[in-house]
Amino acid sequence: MLTRDFYYDLPEELIAQDPLRDRSGSRLLVLDRHTGEYEHRIFKDISKYLKAGDCLVLNNTKVIPARLIGEKVSGHSPDNNSPGARIELLLLKRKENDIWETLVKPGKKAKPKTKISFGNGLLMGEILDIVDEGNRLVKFSYDGIFEEILDQLGEMPLPPYITHKLEDKNRYQTVYARYEGSAAAPTAGLHFTEELLEEIKKMGVEIAYVTLHVGLGTFRPVKVEDISQHHMHSEYYQILQEEADKINKAKKKGGRIICVGTTSCRTLESSSDEDGYLRAGSGDTSIFIYPGYKFKIMDGLITNFHLPESTLLMLVSAFAGREHILRAYNEAVKERYRFFSFGDGMLII
Template identity: 50%
Template sequence: MYTLDDYHYHLPEALIAQTPATARDGSRLLHLKRNDGSVLHRQFNQIADLLHPSDVLIVNDTRVVPGRLYGRKKTGGKVELLILDYGEAEDRGQDDRTRVYRCLIKASKQSPPGTRIFFDEGLTAEVLAFSDGIYSVRFSSPAPFDDLLHRIGRMPLPPYIKRDDKGPDETDRMRYQTVYAREQGAIAAPTAGLHFTDDILACIREKGVTVTAVTLHVGYGTFVPVRVDDIREHRMHEEWFSISDATARIVNQAKAAGRRVVAVGTTSVRSLEYAARSDGRVAAGSGRCDLFIYPGYTFKIVDAMITNFHLPRSTLLMLVSAFAGRETMLEAYHTAVAEKYRFFSYGDAMLIE
């Protein structure tokens, strides 16, 4: 249960979704019941029918920043850069034309301090420092940086979604973003939320379900593999989160009344569980979440979750295994593979209750 290989499963490459479903709510939905491990095959557009009128549905309203930039060094060498801390750096009150961010840089040669990079529309950058694989980069923009970034930046799709040399396209800019995204700062989408449409959310609310949000800016750590054999030795990267007074009040009232809290995505799960107090109530506030959930963890807040299918040996697979049981979860994944569900960010969804 604590060995990395315990979370491996075979996934044919053809099942890794490269594009979203034609319609947002056109994905399939694997419905897993924890009490007996039974699996039902549904469509995501049936999700409102599967929720209870008394439920509280928690979404993550983080917004993905188009923070992948393609440029060149003075020598002409190509550079691909990814901004890692856009949301957090914004809180530090930076100038609207000069910004300093932590970044990943991909180039044929390392980029030492002093390296200058040139992008479209006159945007330039200078490497200030390098440590533990992360660069500190100062950007200088001829126009307000936010406006320029949203014109020339590309969506930071995960590495298993392949695009040509031009990178993500305009379809990705729209579809790799939830319809309720509000708070800018993520470098990856909270993908379980990609299936929701405004119409589905309206149906859910009409049924009586309360919908409220937390914010967790999905960070670089979501792509970092577990590199230890004993998963208990793994350390999670921190990610900024916020839970409002209103959301905390709604969740706490639901728990006190015995109503279900249904989390959309593992990011919502981690935010709620990180903020849980010893008395089983959620504390409002913001900070940095480094909670690693794996089998043996006792859930305090979340009663059901909607999630996508996760990579083998990933911390996210460990989280859902903690919720449903490792053997139950892996059996459900084997069923999904046999039934040719689509996997990962642009793939199909699960309801686990």
């Protein structure tokens, strides 16, 4: 199967630049994955498609303000070129001893031993090494608590297709975000309000939480022609025993396991056996789901509309069929849905 098989034409003006004031007021395209039939609803109608005994699985990762703007410190670079030059860092993955794997722009100004000042020295970083795909290992030094300094200096790492400035950082967080570590939001969850989740619970739907820290690889394009040759980025996940028990119990009793977002889906599919039994635990996953994949545990998916030729579009195509998905996407374009991170939602069931 080829990457171009997952292309669709999207007018640029349909890329949502700002979140709606009402999280659950976005539109919802409901797709029957078996028949390909669809209908148009509002997201808050999602409860009409859930029933007692179902289990809704949410990714409770929290986005960190991972984008830092600093400047090179004079006299602290291997070639001493461009002191005071502007350097942008994007925190990707926490290592140990205040060391982070980062994406640095411009990379040519970030050679090992280069020192960078953020917030007039409130935070200092030193480039230690260059690792996979040109990323840099950076060691930070500071006085105080790193998370508090990051909250003061950092910006939300919005996807490259969003050009508007985000006025409220919380609008790029789900209302149930708990564990810090993501470079991007699990955007399907942005549609939920606390009131909507409470309504769903009262219906007898179980709510379970997993954690997958979303990496920047989410936005990396597929550069190979044959999709089977694509290598996925690795992301950290954790499933607590209590949450695994909820999901396994619902599955055993005949309830549907409905994932909120492709990250929740990838977490469950990474840690389930062939019989659909979910194991608690943690680790890194680089699972790549594309057509031909046999789902082990997921029965339904709440998601947003994804980029053409992306791994996320391939995942939803594996679940509902490429033809059904592309037909639904073309309908969404025709009906002027809002696309991508701050866009409208889709329920595949």
